[in-house]
Amino acid sequence: MLFKSLSFLGGVSVEIAFGEEPKDSYQELVEDLIEIVTSFAGKLYGMRSHRKKKLVDEFKKLLEEVEESERGS
Secondary structure (H helix, E strand, O other): OHHHHHHHHOOOOOOOOOOOOOOOHHHHHHHHHHHHHHHHHHHHHHHHHHHHHHHHHHHHHHHHHHHHHHHHO
């Protein structure tokens, strides 16, 4: 807005070539629903990756324990 005001004082006109078109309520609703689904999907996949990481860590611990017990025998 400041740029537009300063350009007016200098006698320059500003035209926006690729501005956003106004959105109707249907378009806003669709975008909001997409954001909600994206958020839930991210949380779901995040929980899965956390569960997988925990499983891998526990498996590594188990392998280390087995190796230590084999060395001790």
